[in-house]
Amino acid sequence: MNSVVNLTIAGRTQVGDISFIDLVAQQRRIRSAIERRLQNVLDHGRYIAGPEIDELEETLAERTGARTVIACASGTAALIIPLLARGVGAGDAVFVPAFTYNATANAILLAGATPVFVDIDPETFNIDASDLQRRIDAVKSEGRLQPTAIIPVDLFGSPADYPAISEIAKAEDLFLLSDGAQSFGAELNGQQVGNLAPATATSFFPGKGLGAYGDAGAIFSQNTLDRERWASIRWHGTDEARKDSVRVGFNGRMDSFQAAVLLEKLSIFDDELAARRRIADEYDRRLEGVGRPQADIKGAVSGQGYYSLCVENRDSVVQKLKQAGVPTAIYYTTPLHLMPAFSDYAPANGLPVTEKVASEIFALPMHAYLTPQQVDYICDAVIEAVQ
Template sequence: MEFRSLKKQYAANKEQIDAAIARVINDANFISGSQVKELEEKLADYVGVKHCITCANGTDALSLALMTWEIGEGDAVFVPDFTFFSSGEVVSFAGATPIFVDVEYDTCNIDPDKLEIAIKSVLEDGTLKPKVIVAVDLFGQPADYPRIREVADKYNLLILEDGAQGFGGAIGEKKACSFGDISTTSFFPMKPLGCYGDGGAVFTDNDEWADLIRSYCVHGKGTMKYDNVRIGMNSRLDTMQAAILLAKFDVFINAEINEVNAIVDLYTELLSKKQDYRIKLPFIRKGFTSSWAQYTIKLSGKKERDDLQKQLKLNDVPSFVYYPKAMHEQQAFKYLNGKNRIFDCSVTNELCNEVLSLPLSPYMEQGEVARVVELILGFWV
C-alpha cells in the first residue's frame, strides 16, 4: 500500500503525462519553455489572482515573498508552532526573527486569538517590529483567514499564506493561495498537486510585487538575465515539471479533489462507527473545503500513537507523524535564546504527541481504506 498512491496516479494518467514529457525532450527546451507560462496562467486563473510566478520549490516561494517585502533584521514574523520547518526557516534565513504561535487543537492551524496575544507581546517589548503573519494551510484546510485578516488589518501586518499543503482547498468559493497578500504553494510530489521533482509557485494581485518576484527568481534580472539590477537567486520551475503539472492539472481540479474527499468520507464513516475508541478525527470548519494533503487522526498520547504506528507498519500499512517536534524546540532555532517562544504553546506540544497521518489519495481503493480502519480499530481488541 502506498501512502499517496503516486504509482497508481501515474498509471491512470500515463498517456497524457508521457506525451507531455516527450514533447519537452523532443523540443529540447528544458528551461523557460512555453509550458511554464501556460501553467502560470492556468494556476492564476484557477486560484483567482492576477499573477502566478513559478519557482524551484515551495521554500523558495516563501523566501521570495519575504525578499519582496524587504523583511530582515529587527522584524518579527509570526509563524505557527506546528508546521514544517521551512515556514520558520525562511524567516531566519532572511535575518528576521520568527515568533512561534500556538495552533488550534481541532484544525491544527494558527490560533488567531493567540496570534493577537503574540503581536501585543512583541509590541509591548519593543525590541522587534511586527511585520508579517505566516499562515499555513495545514493538511489541506485553509487557515481561518477571515479572523486572521482582522488581526492583520488591526496591527497593519502583511499575510503570507503558506499553501504548500492547501492548493485546491477553499473557503466558500474563494480558493486557497488567494488569501494572503502574497500566497505560495509547493509542487513536491506528495502534495495535492505534485510534479515529479521539486517545484513551487507564488501568487499575488500586486503588480509591483509580481515584477520583483520575477526578477528575484532569475538572479535579480532587469530587462534580460544578463542585466542584473538587484541581488536575487536562481529559482525557476523547469519546463519538464511544468509540462507534468499541466498534464495533471485538469484531472486534479475535475476529478481528484472530489475523489479524495470521497475517500475521506469513507475513512470518517468507518472510524466513526466505533465512538468508544480513543480516536479524534479530522475537523473541517463549516464552509471550508480541504484538499486533503493528509488525513490525520489524533490518539490519546505518544505511547499509544507510536504503538499504533508500529502495528500498522507490521501489516505493511504506511503512516507518518506530521510533526513530531514543535518549531520552538528545533535545535536550529536555539540561537534565538527564547525570543521565539514568548508564551505558552501547549496545544502544539500536545499535537506532536498525538497526530498520525494515514494513507490517502484519490486513487486509494475502498478495500484499502477498510483494511487500514480494521487494523486501527483492532489495535485495542
C-alpha cells in the same frame, strides 16, 4: 511507502498492497500523456523558461482566481521570494505556527527576519488567532523587533482562519503570506487557496496533492504589481532583459520539465481531489469517536493533503498498524520551537497545544487510488489498534 496486507481483521481477510501515497498508480494513468509533454520540451529545447512555464502560470491563475502567478523552484522559494520582495529582513518579526514543516521557519530566517512561534488551535491544528494577537502584543511591548508579517499554514490541506487572521493583519498593518504548501485545491467560502491572502506560496513536491517529478512551487498574488518583482527575484534579481541586477535575488526558477508534468497532472487533479475527499469522508464516518481528526473551520473545504488523527496512545497504535500492514506517517513529531535549529526562538513557556498535538497525531494513507476495500481494511485496523 508500501505494506503488503495478508491478515484477518474483524473476521475478514484482505490481501493487497497499501501505499501511503501512490504515485505509481497515478503515473500509469497519465504516463503516455506526460511523455508527450516531455518530448515537446526536448523538441523545443527551452529547458528553462520554456512555454510550459507561461502556460502553467496562466492555468493556475485561471483556476484559483489569483491576479498573477509566478512558478518557482520549490515551496521554500515560494515563501522566500515574497518576503524579499516586501523588504522583510533584520529586525522584523514574522509570526508563524510551530506546528509545520521546517521550510516555513527556514524561509523567514533566510530572509534575515526573526520567527515568532505561535500556538495552534486544538481542533483545526492551524494557527490560533487569539494566541497570534497575544504574541503580536508581546513583541510590540518588548520593543526589540518590529511586527512585520504573518505566515499562517494550511495544515494538511485545511485552510487557516483567514477571516480572523486578515482582520488582525489589517489592524496591525502586517504582510499576510499564506503557506498553502499542502492545500492546493482547498476552498474557503467559495474562494480557492491562492486567492485567500494577498500572497500565497505552494509546493509541488512529488508527494503533494498536485506534485511534480522533482522540486517545484508557485506563488499566487491578488495584486498584479507583484509579478515584476517576484519574477526578477527568482532570476537572480535581474531586470526584464535578464542582464543587469536591479535587486538581490537567487536562482528560484522552475524548469520546463516540471511545468510539463504539472500541466498534465492538472488534467486529472479534480478527479483525484474528489476521490481523496470521498476517502476522507469514509474515514470520518468509520472512525467517528475512535480518534480526533482535524476539524475544518466554517466554510472551509479541505484539499485533503493528508488525513491525520490524534489518539492518546499514538505510538502503540502506529506499531499495531504497521504489524497489520497499514503504513502511517507522523506530521510532525517535533514542533519547530523544540528543534535545535530554532531553539533560540522558542517561547519561554512553550506552546502547550502544539506540544500535545505533536505527541498524539499520526496520518493514515491518503491518495486517490485507495480502493474501497483498502479503506475499509484500514478503518478496521485502526479501530482494532485503538481498542
